[in-house]
Amino acid sequence: MKLATLNDGTRDGQLAVVSRDLKTAHLADGIAPTLQKALDDWTFIAPQLDLLYQTINSGRGHRAFDFDPANCLAPLPRSSARVAGVSYLQQIERACKAAGREVPADLRETPRLYQGASDNFLGACADIELAHVEWGIDYEAGLAVITDDVAMAATPDQAQMGIKLLMLFNDITLRNVAAEEAGTGFGFLQAKPAVACSPVAITPDELGDAWRGGRVHLPLRSSVNGKLAGQPNAGADMTFNYPQLLAHLCRTRPVRAGAVISAGGVANKEVKKGFSSIVDRRTQEIIADGAASTPYLQFGDSLRIEMLGDDGKSVFGAIEQNVRQFDGRRARPA
Incomplete structure (x- = not known):
């Protein structure tokens, strides 16, 4: 899977899952607020992130949005x-x-x-x-x-x-x-x-x-x-x-x-x-x-x-x- 951190004005940003083609993204706020939080409990969190990754790659992410690298930390x-x-x-x-x-x-x-x-x-x-x-x-x-x-x-x-x-x-x-x-x-x-x-x-x-x-x-x-x-x-x-x-x-x-x-x-x-x-x-x-x-x-x-x-x-x-x-x-x- 592919993960990014969006600039939301905080030091650690907001974790997002990004599609394989780097065109769309989906906030992971319901799973982990930041990448560090995900890494701290990776065994539990990673499968949930991967499920979201599969969802947006299939085009079924209802809250997906255009991914903009310029808006990334x-x-x-x-x-x-x-x-x-x-x-x-x-x-x-x-x-x-x-x-x-x-x-x-x-x-x-x-x-x-x-x-x-x-x-x-x-x-x-x-x-x-x-x-x-x-x-x-x-x-x-x-x-x-x-x-x-x-x-x-x-x-x-x-x-x-x-x-x-x-x-x-x-x-x-x-x-x-x-x-x-x-x-x-x-x-x-x-x-x-x-x-x-x-x-x-x-x-x-x-x-x-x-x-x-x-x-x-x-x-x-x-x-x-x-x-x-x-x-x-x-x-x-x-x-x-x-x-x-x-x-x-x-x-x-x-x-x-x-x-x-x-x-x-x-x-x-x-x-x-x-x-x-x-x-x-x-x-x-x-x-x-x-x-x-x-x-x-x-x-x-x-x-x-x-x-x-x-x-x-x-x-x-x-x-x-x-x-x-x-x-x-x-x-x-x-």
């Missing part, structure tokens, strides 16, 4: 935890090659994770508002899973059972700020403003055969200012799958329902399919030409991230954002 506007992994290790290998460094010896043995801010996820059509273009504004197109409760020391097979939903993820990164923070020896914070999510989150069964091995085997398309930047396959060269990332996170602690786990920007070993971030393109330019030529995002730029199924139809809906300069005057109380 993130599927989960805030979460119990947000953890990011790096599963497309060819990006690290390319970065090491460009910088003349050795690749870490254990790169492909142990997943690398960091915990980011989870108090504010952006809707799919929300602007990317930042104060300074000199911060090096970059997008990072990937996917994330949303979990149920997962016990400490869970195996990857057990962790996979805890994966309830998937969504697209634009992990916005300020590359020049990241370089400064990396030098402190602590994790990223200022370099990682609010990320954006697809209009809907979907259950894994919606992917059919494309969901196998704990990976999504479909291309992820990114466009900047209407020009295709890349469409690498999300499953082809993913070293650590989502169950492995989640099991690694659970090594020393349990994970609570509503945790969001991402796997980094999608990348393939072969660069002919393009890139899911500007920094990865710049790295390849350094390798090939000795210098990077692609600029980071500028104010006024537009961005689109979308995944199409084998039938050519949008799976999650599109993330469509504009980059604009933050006006601090609008954030001050009157």
Whole structure:
């Protein structure tokens, strides 16, 4: 099934079930007011949501209405935890090659994770508002899973059972700020403003055969200012799958329902399919030409991230954002 959170003026929005073709929606107010409430009692709530999903797909939802992604918050506007992994290790290998460094010896043995801010996820059509273009504004197109409760020391097979939903993820990164923070020896914070999510989150069964091995085997398309930047396959060269990332996170602690786990920007070993971030393109330019030529995002730029199924139809809906300069005057109380 496909779930969205509509903007009703509250922090957590209103849960809605969306048709498979993303054309209509139906409020889930009689089942669960928010997605977090649904996740907190998923075993009981999910079958009721699925029944409503079947109803609107059959055209029998008497309270169905046109679905508008612009009226959506993130599927989960805030979460119990947000953890990011790096599963497309060819990006690290390319970065090491460009910088003349050795690749870490254990790169492909142990997943690398960091915990980011989870108090504010952006809707799919929300602007990317930042104060300074000199911060090096970059997008990072990937996917994330949303979990149920997962016990400490869970195996990857057990962790996979805890994966309830998937969504697209634009992990916005300020590359020049990241370089400064990396030098402190602590994790990223200022370099990682609010990320954006697809209009809907979907259950894994919606992917059919494309969901196998704990990976999504479909291309992820990114466009900047209407020009295709890349469409690498999300499953082809993913070293650590989502169950492995989640099991690694659970090594020393349990994970609570509503945790969001991402796997980094999608990348393939072969660069002919393009890139899911500007920094990865710049790295390849350094390798090939000795210098990077692609600029980071500028104010006024537009961005689109979308995944199409084998039938050519949008799976999650599109993330469509504009980059604009933050006006601090609008954030001050009157």
